[in-house]
Amino acid sequence: MAIIALIVGPDPGHALPILGIGAQLRRRGHRVVVWTGTRHAGLAARHDIEWHELPLLAPQPGDDDLGVRLHVRPMAMSRALTPQVAAFEPALVVVDTLTRAGALTAATLGIPAVEVVPHHLPDPDPDLPPIGLGRPLPRTPWRRFDDRQLVRCQLRSNAEGDRAAAAAAAELGLAGWPAPALRLLQTLPSLERPRRRWPANTLIAGPLALDPDLPPLAPPDGDAPLVVVTDSTATGLDRSLADVALLGLAGLDLRLVVTTTSLPPRRDHRTVVGVGPHGPLLAEASVAVSPAGGGFLVKAAAAGVPQVVVPLAGDQREAAARLRDVGAGRVLRPARCTPRALRWAVVRALTDRRMPDAAAQLAREAEPLGASWAADRCLEVLSDRDPGTASGPAARRVAP
CATH class of the missing domain: 3.40.50.2000 (Glycogen Phosphorylase B;)
Structure with missing residues (x-):
C-alpha cells in the first residue's frame, strides 16, 4: 500500500x-x-x-x-x-x-x-x-x-x-x-x-470527475425527450442560463431538468429545478445544455448526449469550438442566448440526425478511459x- x-x-x-x-x-x-x-x-x-x-x-x-x-x-x-x-x-x-x-x-x-x-x-x-x-x-x-x-x-x-x-x-x-x-x-x-x-x-x-455528494434529482415521469440544463452563477447574461431555459423551453413536448442554485426548487409534470448529480440524468438525456465547463461537457460526451453550449470564458469557448468541430454540439454566444434562440438551438439538436452519431462516437472513445x-x-x-x-x-x- x-x-x-x-x-x-x-x-x-x-x-x-x-x-x-x-x-x-x-x-x-x-x-x-x-x-x-x-x-x-x-x-x-x-x-x-x-x-x-x-x-x-x-x-x-x-x-x-x-x-x-x-x-x-x-x-x-x-x-x-x-x-x-x-x-x-x-x-x-x-x-x-x-x-x-x-x-x-x-x-x-x-x-x-x-x-x-x-x-x-x-x-x-x-x-x-x-x-x-x-x-x-x-x-x-x-x-x-x-x-x-x-x-x-x-x-x-x-x-x-x-x-x-x-x-x-x-x-x-x-x-x-x-x-x-x-x-x-x-x-x-x-x-x-x-x-x-x-x-x-x-x-x-x-x-x-466524481459526481458531487448530493441526493439524486429524479426527472419528470414520461417518455418525452429529456433535456438537462446546468446553470452557471456567472453567466454574463441578463438572466441566468436556468432562467433562459425555463422561458425558452416552456410549452415544448419534452421533459426538462435544470440543475441550479440560483432558483428555488420546483417540480411539476414537465419540469424539475434543483440540485443533484449529473451522471444519472445524462444517462437518460436526449440533449444537454451548459456553459461548456470541462467536467460537464466531457461527462455529457461520454454519455453520448448531443449538446447545446453557451460558453462564457476562455476554456469554455475552446471546449465549445472542439465540440462544434466534431458535430456533437451547437454553440450559442452568450450575448445571443435569448429564450427564443435557445429554444431553436435545442429543437435543432433534438431533430438533427447527425448530432447523435457524432455524440455516439465520443461515447465510444470515452468507454475505455x-x-x-x-x-x-x-x-x-x-x-x-x-x-x-x-x-x-x-x-x-x-x-x-
Missing part, C-alpha cells in the same frame, strides 16, 4: 476530477490524503479519502495581480503545505494544474507529481488557432496569418511566465519550476485538434513505468 497525496483548490471543476482519481486509487487499497477546500470534506469522506484543508485559501493582498497569484502566492502556500504533506511521507502527489503550490511541494519533497488538467491541452501551437478564443480551424490565408500572430504573442507571454516561475521556484531552493512526471487531460481524443508535436508525458484521460484508467497511469508513475506506453485508444492526436 502506498500513500498518495492529492492537492487541489476548492473549485468543483478542478476538485472533482482529482477526487475521482483519488477514489479509484483508494479502491485499489492505497491510502489517499487530500488537501482542498472545506466544501469537499464530505465527498472525500464518502470515498474513504482523508481530508485536510488547503492552507492560505482566504483572499490575500495582491490577488488582483495575475503574477502574484501564479508565482508569489503558490510559494507562500507551498511553505505552509510542505510540512503537512511531508508528515504523511507520500510516494506520489496528484495535483491540479491551477494549484501550483502542489507542484512546488512535490518538488521540494522530491516526490513525483501527476498534473491533472480538467479540460483540453492548453499549450499554444503555431499550427492551431490561439488557445482560449474558440476559433475554428483557419480556412483562409488571412485567418491563418492572424492566428499565427496571436499564437506568437501567447508563446512570448508563456516564456515570460516561465521565467517568472523559475525565479519563484529558485526562492524555494529549486533549480527551476518543476515539470510533472505525467499530465492527464480531462478530454477525449476527437476533442483534441491534431498537432505536429505533442508534449511528452501528456495523455488524454476522458471523464474523471476515465478515472480508473487514469488511476492506473498514476500507479505506473509510482512504479517507475512509462505511462506513455499505456495500451488502449489513441491517447494523443498528432497531425500526419
Whole structure:
C-alpha cells in the first residue's frame, strides 16, 4: 500500500476530477490524503479519502495581480503545505494544474507529481488557432496569418511566465519550476485538434470527475425527450442560463431538468429545478445544455448526449469550438442566448440526425478511459513505468 497525496483548490471543476482519481486509487487499497477546500470534506469522506484543508485559501493582498497569484502566492502556500504533506511521507502527489503550490511541494519533497488538467491541452501551437478564443480551424490565408500572430504573442507571454516561475521556484531552493512526471487531460481524443508535436508525458484521460455528494434529482415521469440544463452563477447574461431555459423551453413536448442554485426548487409534470448529480440524468438525456465547463461537457460526451453550449470564458469557448468541430454540439454566444434562440438551438439538436452519431462516437472513445484508467497511469508513475506506453485508444492526436 502506498500513500498518495492529492492537492487541489476548492473549485468543483478542478476538485472533482482529482477526487475521482483519488477514489479509484483508494479502491485499489492505497491510502489517499487530500488537501482542498472545506466544501469537499464530505465527498472525500464518502470515498474513504482523508481530508485536510488547503492552507492560505482566504483572499490575500495582491490577488488582483495575475503574477502574484501564479508565482508569489503558490510559494507562500507551498511553505505552509510542505510540512503537512511531508508528515504523511507520500510516494506520489496528484495535483491540479491551477494549484501550483502542489507542484512546488512535490518538488521540494522530491516526490513525483501527476498534473491533472480538467479540460483540453492548453499549450499554444503555431499550427492551431490561439488557445482560449474558440476559433475554428483557419480556412483562409488571412485567418491563418492572424492566428499565427496571436499564437506568437501567447508563446512570448508563456516564456515570460516561465521565467517568472523559475525565479519563484529558485526562492524555494529549486533549480527551476518543476515539470510533472505525467499530465492527464480531462478530454477525449476527437476533442483534441491534431498537432505536429505533442508534449511528452501528456495523455488524454476522458471523464474523471466524481459526481458531487448530493441526493439524486429524479426527472419528470414520461417518455418525452429529456433535456438537462446546468446553470452557471456567472453567466454574463441578463438572466441566468436556468432562467433562459425555463422561458425558452416552456410549452415544448419534452421533459426538462435544470440543475441550479440560483432558483428555488420546483417540480411539476414537465419540469424539475434543483440540485443533484449529473451522471444519472445524462444517462437518460436526449440533449444537454451548459456553459461548456470541462467536467460537464466531457461527462455529457461520454454519455453520448448531443449538446447545446453557451460558453462564457476562455476554456469554455475552446471546449465549445472542439465540440462544434466534431458535430456533437451547437454553440450559442452568450450575448445571443435569448429564450427564443435557445429554444431553436435545442429543437435543432433534438431533430438533427447527425448530432447523435457524432455524440455516439465520443461515447465510444470515452468507454475505455476515465478515472480508473487514469488511476492506473498514476500507479505506473509510482512504479517507475512509462505511462506513455499505456495500451488502449489513441491517447494523443498528432497531425500526419
